[in-house]
């Protein structure tokens with residue numbers, strides 16, 4: 001037996017993109033049904049990145065989705081680039097008049113899920129989308145199955161694929177589940193969470209001869225750190241002492257404050273943009289549309305930028321019958337997506353040591369880092385991209 005529900009917008013995926021979209025649409029009086037194959041606890045506890053652009057914070061607070069970011073998050077006015085044994089601070093406010101916020105993605109998700117459920121959102125966990133039909137008509141449908149094995153059909157006026165890098169909606173938009181532009185990297189990140197006070201007040205992105213490391217933070221008593229590793233590395237193969245030795249060696253000049261490591265993971269990454277972002281009445285947003293390596297801290301911010309654009313386009317379509325912004329969505333979204341792709345690739349290639357790097361490559365890379373930190377224009381580009389370009393589609 002199939003249960004059929006009707007709504008205006010079917011949203012597949014309750015990550016940052018899907019949740020924020022349902023929140024913004026609801027504020028405009030547009031109903032949606034949202035499904036996610038994961039359980040609520042899994043969504044709220046998966047450790048992801050932690051940097052929010054100023055514009056992301058403005059959207060979250062301005063729309064009433066989360067004000068906790070201002071209370072429990074931390075404003076960061078800069079980052080440090082470290083190479084050749086020296087640190088170089090990039091001061092955001094003096095360069096571009098903006099800052100970023102350290103506030104972990106799963107905290108954003110907790111805020112959004114609580115806000116949506118309190119507002120009566122039809123949000124179903126443990127429901128897996130199987131396929132999408134009718135995207136070339138005015139009545140597309142999502143076919144799904146519940147955790148209990150029942151069939152669910154959602155008839156909508158528009159379908160949004162916010163279902164992450166393994167998107168099911170993607171094949172209805174691009175014609176294949178993998179169709180996209182992509183690039184892989186010969187390294188990954190070994191990430192840890194540890195119980196210790198912060199070793200630095202701001203993030204340190206360090207290029208050391210043995211490889212990249214990132215010293216990030218979480219709270220007064222928990223820290224997040226990463227180091228470049230082999231994509232095939234086994235996160236459990238290293239002892240805590242080896243982890244600390246590796247990290248310490250990659251941030252020369254700083255003595256890291258060590259503490260028990262209570263979570264470790266290997267993050268493989270790649271750059272990806274789907275060949276198509278929209279087909280008829282279905283679009284892709286967030287990781288379903290694109291993924292970036294984490295070095296530029298762009299992932300969730302890019303998802304928010306997509307959603308701000310899409311919200312405006314869907315309001316025009318569904319409230320005024322004006323499809324022009326939906327027609328332009330892919331082109332408009334692509335402009336920011338490719339800028340973010342470039343920035344993420346650039347930060348990644350500038351800061352990591354490729355396994356096959358020659359002496360020339362290594363010296364050139366240090367020349368590149370020096371060109372950035374010793375030039376006002378270089379620092380400004382980095383600050384502008386890191387803190388985020390202005391959001392199109394607001395208002």
Ligand code: PHB
Nearest residue numbers: 049050216294295296297
């Ligand atoms: C993090 O704190 O998890 C984090 C921060 C900055 C990045 C990536 C990850 O570029």
